[in-house]
Amino acid sequence: MTTSSPSRAKHPRNAVAGPYGHPFHPILITVPIGAWVASLVFDLVSRITTDGSAFVTGATWLIGIGIVGALLAAVFGFLDLMTIPQRTKAYRTALTHMTLNLVVVVLYAVNLGLRQGEEGDAISTVPLVLSLVALGVLGASGWLGGKLSYRYGVRVADEGTQAEGFHVQAPKS
Numbered sequence: 001m002t003t004s005s006p007s008r009a010k011h012p013r014n015a016v017a018g019p020y021g022h023p024f025h026p027i028l029i030t031v032p033i034g035a036w037v038a039s040l041v042f043d044l045v046s047r048i049t050t051d052g053s054a055f056v057t058g059a060t061w062l063i064g065i066g067i068v069g070a071l072l073a074a075v076f077g078f079l080d081l082m083t084i085p086q087r088t089k090a091y092r093t094a095l096t097h098m099t100l101n102l103v104v105v106v107l108y109a110v111n112l113g114l115r116q117g118e119e120g121d122a123i124s125t126v127p128l129v130l131s132l133v134a135l136g137v138l139g140a141s142g143w144l145g146g147k148l149s150y151r152y153g154v155r156v157a158d159e160g161t162q163a164e165g166f167h168v169q170a171p172k173s
Contacts, residue, residue: 023076023155024076025155029069029142033142035066036063036066036134036135038059040132040135042062043123043131044128046059046121046122046123047123051121052122053119056123060115063111063112063115064112066108067108067109067112074101077101078098083154089152090152093144093147093152094148096144097145097148100141101141104134104141107130107137108130111127111130111131111134114126114130115127
């Protein structure tokens with residue numbers, strides 16, 4: 001069995017991806033995740049209120065914001081992917097993570113398209129179900145992203161660098 005050094009996957013491909021030990025991809029994913037979760041909340045509220053049209057409009061905008069945020073996060077995720085040695089478990093996990101995220105973006109793009117012709121006080125069932133399915137897939141993808149960071153250490157500082165944060169300082173006298 002051949003082993004590839006994980007050190008390459010810990011360092012940025014270039015400065016655009018974020019500094020060593022602090023990549024930009026994990027920061028950027030908060031935008032689509034937050035927007036899409038909020039859109040689901042808005043959709044649900046639209047179904048339980050008397051006049052939910054503002055919530056339907058808000059959810060539609062949040063889905064669009066999430067798509068734009070996801071595409072931006074994908075650029076930085078791709079830069080991180082390029083640091084992972086091919087033919088490794090980490091690389092296969094990253095490809096699956098990326099594929100699931102692309103599926104989520106497509107589901108939300110379809111969802112956005114379905115909403116364009118809709119009018120009313122509550123979101124219809126099909127876009128609501130699409131949001132639920134997309135968030136389920138996003139959850140699975142997020143679990144894989146966590147595995148990349150916390151198990152395989154992709155773009156995470158090495159243990160020597162991490163140890164700096166755990167040095168106990170002598171009390172000042």
